Every structure is written in C-alpha cells, then in structure tokens.
C-alpha cells in the first residue's frame with residue numbers, strides 16, 4: 001500500500017466525523033505525496049483495486065478516501081453524517097458592489113499563521129483552521145507571496161478538499177516590473193494549485209501602474225475574477241485615495257481596527273461612493289488590540305449581539321460599518337478561527353454601541 005494511503009487509513013475521527021488529535025499530522029504527510037500514478041487505491045469501502053492509469057494526486061485522494069472526508073464529512077463510510085458547527089445557520093454575507101456576488105463577512109488571513117512547512121508539528125492545525133472557516137460558512141482566504149510559505153501551504157491543504165473547497169482565494173502581486181509580476185502571479189497559481197484566483201491585489205501598491213494592465217487583461221481572460229489594491233498604514237492613505245479615484249477597482253484591502261480608525265474619515269466613504277468592496281486587514285492590529293482588551297469585562301449588551309469574546313466584538317465593530325465587506329483576522333489557531341467566524345452571526349452594533357467601544361480604547 002502506498003505511504004499516502006497508509007496515512008489516510010491512519011486518520012482518526014471524532015463521532016461527528018472530523019479528524020481529531022495527532023492524526024492531523026498524517027494530513028501533512030499525505031500532502032507531501034508526489035504520486036502521479038498508482039496501481040492500487042481504496043474504493044472507500046475497505047476493498048483495494050488495481051488500476052494503471054495516471055491520476056493526479058487530488059484525484060487519488062478523492063478515490064482513496066473521498067477527500068471531502070478529510071475536511072468535512074469524516075471517515076469513509078460516514079459521508080451521510082450531517083455538516084456540523086453552524087447550528088443550521090450560516091454566516092452573513094455582503095454584496096461585492098462591482099458584481100453583486102455575495103461574500104461571507106469573516107475570512108482568514110494567512111500572514112504568519114500559514115507560513116509553515118509540513119514538517120512542523122503545528123502544520124496539522126492549519127487543516128483544522130480551514131475546516132473551522134468552511135464549517136461556519138466562511139470562504140475568503142487572503143495570502144501573498146510576501147508571507148513565506150503561506151500560499152503553498154494553503155494550496156496543499158485545499159488540494160485535498162474534494163469536492164473543491166468553497167474558498168474565495170485572494171492573493172497579491174508584490175514585486176517590481178511587468179515580467180517579474182507575471183512570473184510571481186504565475187507562481188501563485190501554481191502554489192495555490194488553482195487555475196483561477198478570485199481576487200488578485202497589488203500588495204502595498206508596489207509598482208501598481210505596471211501591474212494593473214496585466215490584472216485587467218487577466219480579468220478579461222477569466223484567470224482572475226476581481227482586482228484590488230492593498231495597504232496597511234495611514235502614511236499611504238493619500239496614494240490609496242488617489243488610486244481609488246483614478247482607477248476602477250473591485251476591492252480595497254486596508255488596515256482598520258477598533259483602535260486604528262483612520263480609514264473612516266475619507267477612505268471608507270470613498271469606497272462606498274466608488275462601489276469598491278472593502279476587506280479589513282490587521283483587524284486586531286496584529287494582535288496587540290486583543291492583548292489590551294483581554295481581562296476587561298465585556299459590555300453588558302454583548303450577548304444581545306451574539307458576542308461572547310473581545311475578538312468577536314472587535315470584528316463586529318468593523319463589520320458594523322456599512323462600507324465594510326469582509327474582515328480577515330490572521331490565525332493559525334483553529335480555536336481562534338472558530339471564535340472569529342462567530343462574529344459573522346447575529347445583529348450588528350448600533351452607533352451608540354460603536355461609540356461606547358471607541359471610548360473604551362481611547
């Protein structure tokens with residue numbers, strides 16, 4: 001039996017059919033598998049059959065275990081188990097103004113958390129992070145060539161999700177020069193193991209005049225679905241504003257947090273006027289905001305808006321702004337991902353509640 005099939009067979013599941021404990025380490029070894037051709041695979045019912053055709057790794061994994069089982073439905077034979085975790089409800093969505101497509105409002109940032117090799121014992125957690133996102137109805141995953149191994153890790157873990165995961169893949173171009181940009185974006189397709197990237201963004205506006213024509217061309221050709229720009233600091237807002245005014249764009253990704261609200265003044269109203277979807281990066285200020293808030297009592301009305309923790313409240317503060325489309329808290333921690341996704345449910349905050357939170361961090 002090939003090693004990857006052994007690894008699949010060794011996976012352990014909880015009673016709801018999700019992979020548990022250390023067996024996630026085996027997912028890492030499965031994703032390392034380079035098999036292009038096998039003679040044996042599991043039918044999924046305990047039998048093994050011979051075949052000599054070439055199969056892609058993804059197809060093999062599907063045949064071997066129903067790769068949907070790997071993330072969503074549990075072990076072979078348990079495909080009838082109901083999906084779990086949302087209590088029958090799903091995450092709220094907002095419309096992307098340029099297309100009217102609905103997007104779930106809480107996504108995932110891969111900076112730091114997904115910069116990890118399969119040999120790292122914590123790699124196994126990342127599959128669970130994705131599972132937590134999808135289970136709650138989320139789908140936006142944001143990456144960049146700047147984030148070390150994050151694109152590759154994301155591609156590996158999504159490749160064993162069959163049927164194709166619901167991921168809305170956002171990544172970036174982060175280099176100078178037309179040819180260099182093309183080469184880097186081609187590599188992103190390859191690392192993410194996809195032939196279509198949902199959102200391609202120009203990272204920190206680096207060489208944006210050069211990359212934009214390529215992005216427009218690729219959008220027309222159907223290789224990417226949306227075009228965006230990103231930044232993370234107030235010193236760039238002037239340039240961000242100028243580009244928003246000069247160029248038709250689908251998305252802006254920008255820093256916005258309860259204690260970092262500079263975009264409220266001009267950038268968010270401009271996006272609303274121009275019909276540009278807004279993704280909030282650094283919603284926890286890189287983590288510092290949560291450190292400051294933990295230990296303080298939650299406002300008495302938190303339960304009324306379906307919030308159980310400061311991270312959820314900090315995200316809901318952002319989502320309660322009408323110009324915001326989606327937040328992408330970064331994490332490699334499954335518990336954090338599930339908690340963050342919870343901000344996508346229940347009522348949004350009133351203006352008075354938002355003001356109360358602002359006063360708390362001022």
Ligand SMILES: NC(=O)c1ccc[n+]([C@@H]2O[C@H](COP(=O)([O-])OP(=O)(O)OC[C@H]3O[C@@H](n4cnc5c(N)ncnc54)[C@H](OP(=O)(O)O)[C@@H]3O)[C@@H](O)[C@H]2O)c1
Pocket residue numbers: 108109110111112113142143203204230231232253280281282283284285286287290311328329330331332333335336337339340
């Ligand atoms: N210029 C750009 O385009 C740009 C710049 C910055 C960020 N981004 C994007 O935006 C995403 C988010 O920004 P970020 O990752 O820099 O910062 P962030 O989301 O503000 O904060 C991430 C930090 O918060 C922690 N965290 C996450 N969920 C938590 C929870 N429920 N409870 C307690 N702590 C929690 C994480 O811890 P763990 O690491 O332990 O999980 C991590 O240390 C990035 O991942 C990236 O995709 C883009």
